[in-house]
Amino acid sequence: MTAAVQAVQLARYEHLFIGGEWVAPEDGGFIESIDPSTGRVWAVAAYGGPRDIDKAVAAARAALEGPWGRMPGHERAALLRRFADLYRDNAAELAMLETRDNGRALRETRVDAGGHHLGYHWWASLADKASGRTIPFDDSVHAFTTRVPVGVVGAITPWNVPLMAAAWKLGPALAAGCTVVLKPAEQTPVTSLALGRLFEQAGFPPGVVNIVPGYGRDGAGERLTAHPDVDKITFTGEGATAKAILRVGADTMKRFTFELGGKSPHIIFADADVEQALNAATNSAWTLCGQSCALGSRVLVQRPIYDRVVEAFRARAAKVRVGPPLDEANHMGPQAHAEQLAKTLSYIELGRQAGAELVAGGKRLSGGIHGEGYFVEPTVFANVANDMRIAREEIFGPVAALIPFDDEEEAIGLANDSAYGLTAGLWTSDVGRAHRVSSRIKAGMVWVNTYRFIRWSTPYGGFKGSGWGRENGVEALDAYLETRTTVISTTGRFPDAYAS
Ligand code: NAD
Numbered sequence: 146m147t148a149a150v151q152a153v154q155l156a157r158y159e160h161l162f163i164g165g166e167w168v169a170p171e172d173g174g175f176i177e178s179i180d181p182s183t184g185r186v187w188a189v190a191a192y193g194g195p196r197d198i199d200k201a202v203a204a205a206r207a208a209l210e211g212p213w214g215r216m217p218g219h220e221r222a223a224l225l226r227r228f229a230d231l232y233r234d235n236a237a238e239l240a241m242l243e244t245r246d247n248g249r250a251l252r253e254t255r256v257d258a259g260g261h262h263l264g265y266h267w268w269a270s271l272a273d274k275a276s277g278r279t280i281p282f283d284d285s286v287h288a289f290t291t292r293v294p295v296g297v298v299g300a301i302t303p304w305n306v307p308l309m310a311a312a313w314k315l316g317p318a319l320a321a322g323c324t325v326v327l328k329p330a331e332q333t334p335v336t337s338l339a340l341g342r343l344f345e346q347a348g349f350p351p352g353v354v355n356i357v358p359g360y361g362r363d364g365a366g367e368r369l370t371a372h373p374d375v376d377k378i379t380f381t382g383e384g385a386t387a388k389a390i391l392r393v394g395a396d397t398m399k400r401f402t403f404e405l406g407g408k409s410p411h412i413i414f415a416d417a418d419v420e421q422a423l424n425a426a427t428n429s430a431w432t433l434c435g436q437s438c439a440l441g442s443r444v445l446v447q448r449p450i451y452d453r454v455v456e457a458f459r460a461r462a463a464k465v466r467v468g469p470p471l472d473e474a475n476h477m478g479p480q481a482h483a484e485q486l487a488k489t490l491s492y493i494e495l496g497r498q499a500g501a502e503l504v505a506g507g508k509r510l511s512g513g514i515h516g517e518g519y520f521v522e523p524t525v526f527a528n529v530a531n532d533m534r535i536a537r538e539e540i541f542g543p544v545a546a547l548i549p550f551d552d553e554e555e556a557i558g559l560a561n562d563s564a565y566g567l568t569a570g571l572w573t574s575d576v577g578r579a580h581r582v583s584s585r586i587k588a589g590m591v592w593v594n595t596y597r598f599i600r601w602s603t604p605y606g607g608f609k610g611s612g613w614g615r616e617n618g619v620e621a622l623d624a625y626l627e628t629r630t631t632v633i634s635t636t637g638r639f640p641d642a643y644a645s
Contacts, residue, residue: 156188156245158334161197161358162341164204165351172196173359176334181248181479181486182469184517188246190334193357195368198326201355202374205297205324208352213324214294216350218273225272225319228347229265235343236262239308239336241471246333247304248478248519249433250470254308261312264601268316271622275321280630287633292626294322295400296376299369301361301390303382304330304481305436305541307337310381313404313616315340315354316601318379321625326355326375328365330382332482334358361386370394377401377625384610402614402624404438405607406539407567409588410560411441411596414553415449417572418594423454425570425596426545427461431523432597434477435543436485438611439568439590439597443529443536444547445556451549455504455527458545462505462523468514479519480542486519489542493524496535501526501546531559539565553582561587566608570596589615 159175160167172194180187193201208214213221232239240258244251277290298318302310307329318325329337337356344354359365370378370393377400380390387403394401411429413422429441446454470478480486486509493507506524511517521542529536529546536546550556560569569588573579583591589606592598599605604618614624 155186156335158188158190158338161191161193161201162338162344162354162356163197163201164207164355165345167341170194170197171200173365176331176358178246178333178335179482180245181481182471182518182520184483184519188335190338190358192331192334192359193365194359195365197357198328198359198365198368198372201326201357202297202369202372204352204355205326206374208350209294209297209324211352212350213353214322216322218275218322221319221322222269222272224347224349225265225269225316228343228349229262229269231343231346232265233262239339242339243308243333243336244470244478246335247307247481248470249305249481250475250478252473252476253432257306258308261308264312265316267601268320271317271619272320272322275622275626277628285635287635289631291629291631293629295625295627296323297374298323298325298625299372299375299378300325300327301366301369301378301380301382302327302329302337304332305433307333308340311337311340313381313605313621314379317616317621318625319353321622323377323625324353326357326369328369329356329358331358331360331364362389367393370399371396373397375399379624380404387612400624402616403612404605404616405567405610405612406565407438407440407607407611408443408537408539408563408565409439409441409568409570410443410445410563410586412445412556412560412569412571412582413447413450413454414556414571414573414575414578415447416574416578418574419450419453421594422572423457423461425572426454427458429570429596430545431465431477431543434480434521435489436481436541438539439599441568441570441596442540442544442546443531443559443563444545445550445559446547447556448549448551451547455525455547458525458547459505462525465523467510467520467522469518477523477543480521481519483519485541486521489521489540489544492535492538492540492542493544496526496529496533496544496546499530499533499535501529501533501535504547506543531562537563553578557582557585561585564610567606567611568592
């Protein structure tokens, strides 16, 4: 194909969404977005620089001080509902775009994008319920609290789940009455820009939602973080980036929500329904091509069933169809970008060198249907020790590390021996054990006899290095509200401190 023909076929998203208008970047430019299943450019998208961020923040501030700030909660709710319905009607298209942009298998993106409208409806239902409380004291005062929006929010999202991350931030922020500048990752700008059309059609006032893809350090992300008129940053991404954001945002005393990485333990006791546990454990090792913070990448298995589980992982890895993600026959697409592919392959090599036993996979797939795409085999390491780097660091690839244990105490110790604390799973048929173990796991979310049950209504977030604050649940609404305490004297009298 000639360059000219290819250029004609590229999808084009050449404007930023700022102040309710589609505008050309002022000091940004254009990102060539790579389809990771081919390694070739598939779309051209606008990205913003610092001046574009300044414009977006000014628009968000004006909306907050203007019609949006004065709009009653039930009217904000109505707009969110209209948006949710448009989202539902466009979910199939959004899923397809997300798959093109980050390579996630369409059979997964369809389910993911197909559910977000329910989340937006749920957030709409909370938009007029941010009530305060009265504080009893004595009859000289009437004291009460009101909940007010934090203000202008900078929402910075990663490349693995752009639509989901946007939903988890935009839903509660808008329900709380904040305005937002959404900055998706430079690798995956397309679906976030596509959301702009839906906000426009839903009739949101200009500037309530602004969408400016861009780079992080020295780019739109850093400007958003440093901007004195941004009140809060809500960020999903890597811990190292969160620390950089904290340092830059400290100067203006921003509020933060951080959703960071995970290295989650998935514990299978010998008394469990092992087939069900295997369904969950294999899926949670390979879904999203391993590129999710919540995956059970450390599978802790009690010794009596360890060999059986290893064998089952080997057999099931052979059944995973890895291929072009738009083909819904395929279970797993490519890694989302070339750097992630290199990172995954380097960790596989580290596992080998550390002496873990490679039971399945381990290689890049290329040629034939895989062409030049960034495909990796579903990979299984057995006899992994918890101090190996493949058990301690987030790989973000389809790599399961199977670690044996003897008893409950050892399982809990191994589970908690991690810098992360995002999620954990455990499988047992002993209800007492389910309570004992789940209550001692240091993670923000613990699943018993299930895995990755995550909904808009279930608070989600990390202990330890996995983050600050919670997304989803009413807790997330709190994260976009400030509490104002008002004290009104019932007498209007105030003593003269200098009278005598
Ligand atoms: P990343 O930290 O590299 O980038 C995330 C976002 O931050 C991007 O938009 C990027 O442009 C921006 N950014 C980068 N440097 C910045 C800076 N100095 N200032 C401001 N913005 C900056 O993360 P990633 O590689 O895109 O995403 C993968 C990570 O996200 C993994 O660690 C994964 O576990 C985590 N994640 C967590 C959750 C969760 O809910 N806990 C969900 C999805 C992904």
